Every structure is written in structure tokens, then in C-alpha cells.
Amino acid sequence: MAKKRAYACYRELGAELRKRRIAAQLSMSQLGYSLGWSTTKVSRVESGHIGLPTTEVLHYLGPCEVLLPQALDLLDLCRTAERKLGYWLxxxxxxxxxxxxxxxxxxxxxxxxxxxxxxxxxxxxxxxxxxxxxxxxxxxxxxxxxxxxxxxxxxxxxxxxxxxxxxxxxxxxxxxxxxxxxxxxxxxxxxxxxxxxxxxxxxxxxxxxxxxxxxxxxxxxxxxxxxxxxxxxxxxxxxxxxxxxxxxxxxxxxxxxxxxxxxxxxxxxxxxxxxxxxxxxxxxxxxxxxxxxxxxxxxx
CATH class of the missing domain: 3.30.870 (Endonuclease; Chain A)
Incomplete structure (x- = not known):
């Protein structure tokens, strides 16, 4: 079975989320436990293979102690990714x-x-x-x-x-x-x-x-x-x-x-x-x- 495509916007978003997790000194298993996610899901989110809606991005950022003002750029990128237009500014x-x-x-x-x-x-x-x-x-x-x-x-x-x-x-x-x-x-x-x-x-x-x-x-x-x-x-x-x-x-x-x-x-x-x-x-x-x-x- 072919692997699900990881769109470029989601890859970038996942990489940025990973930076926030690492800055919070959380392992994937620790973050997954806080979110009620498996470690595999955390990994696939960070690789861009699972696209999150904005609400889930905020859910991810909560244990990382990222406040809303610091999350606005990530939310904008998430909205762009959700559109899947095939192009973006x-x-x-x-x-x-x-x-x-x-x-x-x-x-x-x-x-x-x-x-x-x-x-x-x-x-x-x-x-x-x-x-x-x-x-x-x-x-x-x-x-x-x-x-x-x-x-x-x-x-x-x-x-x-x-x-x-x-x-x-x-x-x-x-x-x-x-x-x-x-x-x-x-x-x-x-x-x-x-x-x-x-x-x-x-x-x-x-x-x-x-x-x-x-x-x-x-x-x-x-x-x-x-x-x-x-x-x-x-x-x-x-x-x-x-x-x-x-x-x-x-x-x-x-x-x-x-x-x-x-x-x-x-x-x-x-x-x-x-x-x-x-x-x-x-x-x-x-x-x-x-x-x-x-x-x-x-x-x-």
C-alpha cells in the first residue's frame, strides 16, 4: 500500500511543532501521554503525514506551554495547509x-x-x-x-x-x-x-x-x-x-x-x-x- 502523501505545508507545520516540543523538553511519548495520542501519531504529525486542524494544533501546543500570541503564525500556516490549494504565499x-x-x-x-x-x-x-x-x-x-x-x-x-x-x-x-x-x-x-x-x-x-x-x-x-x-x-x-x-x-x-x-x-x-x-x-x-x-x- 502506498504511503499517504505528506503535503509541503504540513511538513513545515510538523517541523515547527517538533521544535516547540523539543524546546519544552518533552519526548514524543510524554507529549502523547498528555494528549491521549499514541507515539506513532505524534511522529506522523511531526513528519507532516497527519494534518491537524487549528483546534488540534492548539491542543498539541498546550503541554508545550506555547501561548496563543506565540502560536498565531503556526495557526496561519495550519489554515493554509488545510486549504490544500496546491500553492500558497x-x-x-x-x-x-x-x-x-x-x-x-x-x-x-x-x-x-x-x-x-x-x-x-x-x-x-x-x-x-x-x-x-x-x-x-x-x-x-x-x-x-x-x-x-x-x-x-x-x-x-x-x-x-x-x-x-x-x-x-x-x-x-x-x-x-x-x-x-x-x-x-x-x-x-x-x-x-x-x-x-x-x-x-x-x-x-x-x-x-x-x-x-x-x-x-x-x-x-x-x-x-x-x-x-x-x-x-x-x-x-x-x-x-x-x-x-x-x-x-x-x-x-x-x-x-x-x-x-x-x-x-x-x-x-x-x-x-x-x-x-x-x-x-x-x-x-x-x-x-x-x-x-x-x-x-x-x-x-
Whole structure:
């Protein structure tokens, strides 16, 4: 008999519930005893194989001593999961300022990831300074908040360096690599960082060249996450929201698009050479800028 499918929202909800149980220093058997549940039921709730209504979520959280104000985000996620629409919004996008880290959870539990970026270097591959310049453009953010978001970005990147990492494939449009984010030094370090990461056996970076013309236009950025025991998930990132797609009919077009992008992109070796050459170009630009600055100071 096939196992019951664990929907992505319920997997995330179960993981968050488990965190609350562990924080309360309760074992599954202890929590199950308090709730009148079997240990198996607790386990299947935390793995996402049993979906709970909001009343049962509150019932679960009671022995964990989680009060209603601290449970509101979990209840919102539960309501989203109950709808089973096959898609849902993550209202904070990548800028995480609450306890639900949807993107990080699904990204870190996938065993393979394919990302296409048309305008910017993917967040998982950004250097701290590139990320800082990118995030600082938000004029409403304080410097402390900017640094907080930079640290979130860097924590996301830890999945690239786990002992048994997933397989990552990145398709980056050339225009994203040439977009003037920061000064030449920032762009040089970013391009060099990409060249170094591309040498890791579980990371493939491929450049989509602008010389391919209209054949290089594939729309907005997206990521496709693959899982050993679950159906694929697509993530679309926007300015203030992120959207997850789980319904097969919504995911399949993006899965079909990946080989089309691969047909146009440079291969891994040529892409590595491309970003290395770009790093040299930016390094030269940085040197010229410094020379001009020195000349200007001497003239003063």
C-alpha cells in the first residue's frame, strides 16, 4: 500500500511543532501521554503525514506551554495547509522576521535544487558584501536590520557546506552577472566566489549568455526543489512575498522549462571560465578606479 502523501505545508507545520516540543523538553511519548495520542501519531504529525486542524494544533501546543500570541503564525500556516490549494504565499518572502522560515525549511530538506536567476546572483551564492549592498537598497531598513538580513542570507548558505549536501544546479543569466551591484571590488569578489563554488562536486553553475538573444529570455526567477519521498516544489521569489507551488499541474511547466534553459546555457566548464574572466575584468576595473583615486588625491 502506498504511503499517504505528506503535503509541503504540513511538513513545515510538523517541523515547527517538533521544535516547540523539543524546546519544552518533552519526548514524543510524554507529549502523547498528555494528549491521549499514541507515539506513532505524534511522529506522523511531526513528519507532516497527519494534518491537524487549528483546534488540534492548539491542543498539541498546550503541554508545550506555547501561548496563543506565540502560536498565531503556526495557526496561519495550519489554515493554509488545510486549504490544500496546491500553492500558497509566504508573506515575508526572503526577509524573515518571524519564527516561520518557510524558504529555509523547504530548501534545506530538498535533496536536489535547480535555480534560475535572471537579474541577480542567487541568494545561496552571494558574498556577504554583495548581499549587504543588495539589501541596503531598502531605504526603510536600519543598519542593524540590514545586518540581520545579511546573517539570514549567510545562514541559508550553510546548506551548501553540509557533510552530505544536496545536489545544486544554478542557471544564472549573464545580465545578472553584469548588473552593477556595488563597486568593481564587490563584483570582482562575487564573480571569484562563483568560480570557486563551481569547483565543488555537488554544485553546478551555468551561465545563460545574452548573445543567445531572445532564446535566453525565460521569464522571472524560480527554483525547483526535489525530494526523495515527496513531490517536487517550486518557489517564486518576489519583493515582499514568495509563492510556493506544489500542485503537479503548476510545477510541471517549470520542470519542462529547465531543459530548455540548459540547452541555451554554457556548459559547466565554459561557465567557470566565463565568471573567472569576468572576475578579472572587475579586478582590472577596481585597480583603475583606485589608481584614479590616487591621482585625484595627488592633484589635490
Amino acid at each position: 509566504s508573506p515575508h518572502g526572503e526577509w524573515i522576521n518571524n519564527q516561520l522560515h518557510s524558504l529555509i525549511f523547504h530548501e534545506s530538506t530538498a535533496n536536489e535544487s535547480v535555480t534560475y536567476e535572471s537579474l541577480l546572483v542567487p541568494g545561496l551564492l552571494q558574498t556577504p558584501e554583495y548581499a549587504r549592498v543588495r539589501i541596503s537598497r531598502e531605504k526603510t531598513l536600519t543598519q542593524a536590520t540590514v545586518e540581520q538580513y545579511v546573517q539570514v542570507r549567510l545562514r541559508r548558505q550553510e546548506i551548501l557546506h553540509r557533510p552530505k549536501p544536496a545536489r545544486f544546479e544554478f542557471y544564472i543569466h549573464e545580465q545578472a552577472l553584469r548588473l552593477p551591484v556595488g563597486d568593481a571590488t564587490v563584483r570582482h569578489e562575487q564573480a571569484l566566489h562563483l568560480a570557486l563554488l563551481s569547483t565543488l562536486p555537488h554544485i553546478t553553475i551555468r551561465v545563460v549568455p545574452t548573445q543567445a538573444g531572445e532564446r535566453s529570455a525565460f521569464g522571472g526567477s524560480f527554483a525547483v526543489y526535489g525530494f526523495d519521498r515527496h513531490t517536487p516544489l517550486v518557489y517564486l521569489d518576489n519583493h515582499i512575498t514568495g509563492m510556493f507551488l506544489e500542485k503537479p499541474g503548476l510545477v510541471q511547466p517549470y520542470q519542462t522549462l529547465v531543459p530548455e534553459i540548459a540547452d541555451v546555457a554554457l556548459d559547466a566548464k565554459d561557465s567557470r571560465e566565463f565568471v573567472a574572466t569576468l572576475a578579472d575584468e572587475y579586478d582590472l576595473g577596481s585597480s583603475q578606479s583606485n589608481d584614479q583615486h590616487v591621482v585625484a588625491e595627488e592633484q589635490l
